[in-house]
Amino acid sequence: MTPKEDLIDWVSNNLDEVLMDDLSKIADTYIKANGWDQVEIDLMLEEMIQSTKEGILNVVETYEEY
Numbered sequence: 001m002t003p004k005e006d007l008i009d010w011v012s013n014n015l016d017e018v019l020m021d022d023l024s025k026i027a028d029t030y031i032k033a034n035g036w037d038q039v040e041i042d043l044m045l046e047e048m049i050q051s052t053k054e055g056i057l058n059v060v061e062t063y064e065e066y
Helices: 003-034 038-061
Strands: none
Touching: 003 038
């Protein structure tokens, strides 16, 4: 497996969980402070994570292998 393939594999399989854990901790602070709905926040986080993941994978796809 090339480093590029390894990175694509890791991002595809692990980034969702890592980002959800970190972003959920941040969102919890705002949920409590502002009385926001947990379900709406979860949906927003999922959309943000998917968009971030797609962007990272698009950048990685531009890498040239030597």
